[in-house]
């Protein structure tokens with residue numbers, strides 16, 4: 001059974017450290033697969049739309065995104081910006097509770113990564129899903145949305161990532 005992990009909050013050190021690449025040969029191990037399940041379970045338990053490994057104190061290059069209520073795992077991701085267009089929207093973060101703000105993000109991106117089976121994948125994303133991916137990718141660099149937000153907002157019912 002997957003476990004719900006503790007989500008670390010600002011100013012936890014793991015949120016501010018660049019994360020290390022995952023050894024692709026380790027992806028199939030039971031321990032790593034269990035970690036992926038736990039990370040997804042933690043995201044759902046927190047009612048989040050995404051979560052990155054540093055948010056549970058693990059500085060490895062992994063994040064999970066809620067795609068149609070399924071946890072989709074991205075390992076060793078690389079993000080390429082596909083358009084110069086920028087979208088601004090309100091973001092929140094499971095690791096920065098109580099703060100919401102407007103963050104400019106690239107409108108269209110391409111994400112290259114390994115999936116949970118160790119297969120190479122490539123996904124083009126735009127709009128809200130591109131925003132979530134960029135937010136999670138920033139976590140792997142030790143960057144939080146508050147570093148990029150132009151101004152604070154009151155917060156809506158939008159879910160945190």
Ligand code: ZN
Nearest residue numbers: 093094095161
């Ligand atoms: Zn976050």
